[in-house]
Amino acid sequence: MTGTASTRAAVREDAAVREDAGAYTRAAVELIGAADPVLGDLLVTEGDRQRATLSLVASASVAHPSVFAAQGLWTDNLTTEGAPGARYHAGAEIADEIERLAEARARHAFGATAAYVQPHCGSSANHSVVMSLLKPGDTVLSLRLDAGGHLSHGAPFSLPGRYLDVVTYGVGPDGLLDHDEIRRIARERRPRLIVTGASSYPRRIDFTAFRAIADEVGALLLADISHISGLVATGHHPSPIDVAHVTTTSTYKQLGGPRGGLILLGRDADLEVRGGVPLARHLRSAVFPFLQGTPSLGAIAAKARALDLVTTDWFRGVARGIVDDARALADELAGGGHRLVTGGTDNHMVLVDLTTHGISGLAAQDALERCGIIANRNLVPRDPRPPRLGSGLRLGANALGFLGMGPGEARTCARLVDDVLGAAVAAGGQVPEPLARRVRREVAEIRERFPGPGGDLT
Numbered sequence: 001m002t003g004t005a006s007t008r009a010a011v012r013e014d015a016a017v018r019e020d021a022g023a024y025t026r027a028a029v030e031l032i033g034a035a036d037p038v039l040g041d042l043l044v045t046e047g048d049r050q051r052a053t054l055s056l057v058a059s060a061s062v063a064h065p066s067v068f069a070a071q072g073l074w075t076d077n078l079t080t081e082g083a084p085g086a087r088y089h090a091g092a093e094i095a096d097e098i099e100r101l102a103e104a105r106a107r108h109a110f111g112a113t114a115a116y117v118q119p120h121c122g123s124s125a126n127h128s129v130v131m132s133l134l135k136p137g138d139t140v141l142s143l144r145l146d147a148g149g150h151l152s153h154g155a156p157f158s159l160p161g162r163y164l165d166v167v168t169y170g171v172g173p174d175g176l177l178d179h180d181e182i183r184r185i186a187r188e189r190r191p192r193l194i195v196t197g198a199s200s201y202p203r204r205i206d207f208t209a210f211r212a213i214a215d216e217v218g219a220l221l222l223a224d225i226s227h228i229s230g231l232v233a234t235g236h237h238p239s240p241i242d243v244a245h246v247t248t249t250s251t252y253k254q255l256g257g258p259r260g261g262l263i264l265l266g267r268d269a270d271l272e273v274r275g276g277v278p279l280a281r282h283l284r285s286a287v288f289p290f291l292q293g294t295p296s297l298g299a300i301a302a303k304a305r306a307l308d309l310v311t312t313d314w315f316r317g318v319a320r321g322i323v324d325d326a327r328a329l330a331d332e333l334a335g336g337g338h339r340l341v342t343g344g345t346d347n348h349m350v351l352v353d354l355t356t357h358g359i360s361g362l363a364a365q366d367a368l369e370r371c372g373i374i375a376n377r378n379l380v381p382r383d384p385r386p387p388r389l390g391s392g393l394r395l396g397a398n399a400l401g402f403l404g405m406g407p408g409e410a411r412t413c414a415r416l417v418d419d420v421l422g423a424a425v426a427a428g429g430q431v432p433e434p435l436a437r438r439v440r441r442e443v444a445e446i447r448e449r450f451p452g453p454g455g456d457l458t
C-alpha cells in the first residue's frame, strides 16, 4: 500500500502546507479555548513551552499536524472490539477499512508480512508478545536497565518482572553488547524468549547475532525497535523484521506518530507456537482479547497517517538528518572533553557519562531545563547512582531532524549543552542567571528559524 498523490503532496513543506497546518492548529486552539478556557489555556501554554525550548529528548519526535488531525475527529465515538472483519459490534465497516489501511501501511513501511496496529503503546505491544508467548515462571533474557534496557523487557517491578523468571545481560566495559557473554548466559539459563532492543544504547544492534544465539538455545527472539524504528524504516539501521521472530515499536518515539504501538512480523509469521497456532494468528489475539479491549480508532487513524509519511522522501530526509545531527552532537561534545558511553553514536542518541563530572544526571537535566534545553537523565552502565538521579545525560537528535536542522545547528546545540554543563559542574549544579538568559535567547533564535511542520503553531 502506498500513499496517494494527494497525501504525498500534503507533506511538502512549502508555504501552502505550512499555512494549512497552521490553520488546523489555530482552529483547534480556538475551539478548545472557547469551549473550555481552563483546558484551552493549559494546551496553549504547553504549545508555547514546546516552541520556546529545544527538545533533545531521545524518545520523542515531532508529529505533523495532519497526524493530530487524523487522531482528533469522530473515530473514538466507536466501540470496535475485535479485529477487522471480526468485530463484536456493528457499525465497524469503515473502522475495519481504517485499521486495514494502517496495517497495510505498517507492512509497507517496514517490509513486514503482518502488522498489528492496536497496541495502545510500545509497552502494551511488548507485554502482549512476552506474556502471551510465555507461561508464568518461564525464563526471558533481556538487557539490564542500567545497560540501556526498557522496563517492559522485564524490570523487577514490571508485569513480566513479576510473573516471569527474568535473566539479564549487560554491556562490556566499552559499553558495547558482548555477544559471547550473551551466548554464555543463554546457554546456561536456556530462556524461552530473548529480548533485544534498548532505550539507551547509542550503537547499532546486530540482530543477526541475537538470532543465532536464540536459535542455538531454542528461544524465540523479540526485537523492540521503539527507539530506532524511523532509522530502520529508512535503511539507516539494519532491519530485524525478517531476523527476529517478532518486532515491536512505539509510534511516537521516532515515527512522528501518535502515542501507540505496533507488532510486526516477517518470515516467521507462519511459525507454529503455543498450541500449534501460527505466530501471526497467536499475536493478533495477544493484543485483543489477551491484554487490551477496544482499540483507539483515533490512534489507529493517526498511525495510518504517520506510516504513510514514513515512506516519503520528506521522512527519508528527516531520518538522514537525525543520524547526521546525532553524530555532530557526539563529535562536538566529545571534542569538548565529555565522556560518551561507547565513545560516540551510530543512531539518534548520545549518552553522556557524568560520573567524573561530580553532578548527577538529574542535576544536569534540571540545569539544562532552566536554560530552555529539554533532555533526560539516564543510568549509565554499572551506574553508582539510583535511577531517580542517574549518572548519565541522554540526548537525542530526533527533534532536530524533524525540525529540519542540520549538523551545523546540531553543533550549536552541543555547544550550548557544553556551556550549561560546564557552568553546572563549576557551581554544584547551579547555572548563573546571565548564562541561563543567554542560552534561552539562543534557543529561542534557533527555534524561530526552525518552527517545524505546521509553522509557528506547532
Ligand code: DSN
Pocket: 058, 059, 150, 199
Ligand atoms: N522508554 C522511555 C524512554 O526511552 O524515554 C519512554 O518509554
